[in-house]
Amino acid sequence: MSLSNYDLHERLDRLSNVSAGRDILISLAVPPDESIGEARQPIETDYAEADQLDEQSSPKPLVDALEAVRDRLSDYDEVPETGLVVYAGVPDGDLLTATFDDLPVEIEDSIYEHGTEFDLSPFESVTESSATYGLLVVERDGAALGRLDDDGVEEIDVLDSDVPDKSSAGGQSAERFERDRERQKREFFDEVADRAAVTFLEDDAIDGLLLGGTTGTVERFREEAELDHELEDLIAGEFAVEYATLQGLEQLAEKGQEAIAERDREDVQEALDEFLDEVGSDEVAYGERDVEEALEYEAVDTLLLSTTLEGTVLQELGERAENQGGETLLVPDDFPDGDRFADAFDGIGAILRFPIE
Structure with a gap:
């Protein structure tokens, strides 16, 4: 959020x-x-x-x-x-x-x-989530790449595949045809993976990736394509989508809403767990006074704020952290340890870039 x-x-x-x-x-x-x-x-x-x-x-x-x-x-x-x-x-x-x-x-x-x-x-x-998600639909006859952000779904590129349909012939010629067909499919998968890496990691970085296509095709793409490990880590979910077109990208974005919401919650939970693990060390600060001091030194890398705080407090502290290049995450009180964070730390905590005296 x-x-x-x-x-x-x-x-x-x-x-x-x-x-x-x-x-x-x-x-x-x-x-x-x-x-x-x-x-x-x-x-x-x-x-x-x-x-x-x-x-x-x-x-x-x-x-x-x-x-x-x-x-x-x-x-x-x-x-x-x-x-x-x-x-x-x-x-x-x-x-x-x-x-x-x-x-x-x-x-x-x-x-x-x-x-x-x-x-x-x-x-x-x-x-809707304010994050930017890459959309990738892969089918045997083509692939579509797009982006989902606050403005909706944008089609970026459509790749056509030259992989032929399965042969109905028999004998050695059919076996040779199938070997060539499998080679072409792997080459197409690698082409899609390369294009995805450029689009989603170099041109305009994304916060997560939704992957769509028929179940069998998506599985084979994950197994056979040389997909960049950074993109692998960003995959929020796989979804059954019928077409490698703008229509398919829109269908993928709609089906992926729940996964996006869950990924946003996971990011907050990971940061909260890291904060709680470091409580008592010089890697974190908590409570309004200590976090204010950390903000004065521009030492805040990740600011955690409970949703139980008043909106004006959230706005003021969050903007200060973000203006210094930090990240601000909101911790709902219905999270595991969400109530503990609100009560024990006044709902204000920070993971620091460097210790402060």
């Missing part, structure tokens, strides 16, 4: 847990090319109708939510640069509102609906 978006994630998590027994939760998303007047129109219409109906026809919680959205829109003369999102509802007797007007991504589509849950779809791209 991106540190800069942590406070946003925290607010979205709270909204995602809200539900109601009736369609009384309002979600409003306004793109930047729409006017405040256009956004207000359906709200005003529904509010005027609801205010005149009885409780059975239009429940009071819905009227209160509509009024809250009207009031929030009145604070704006124009839609902010990246759009505006407003949520309002009375799920359990208390009015709940949330407004997002400084978004890291631009709102593309208008949304206005009443539901039993809030519609958080405008934030889908924000809640």
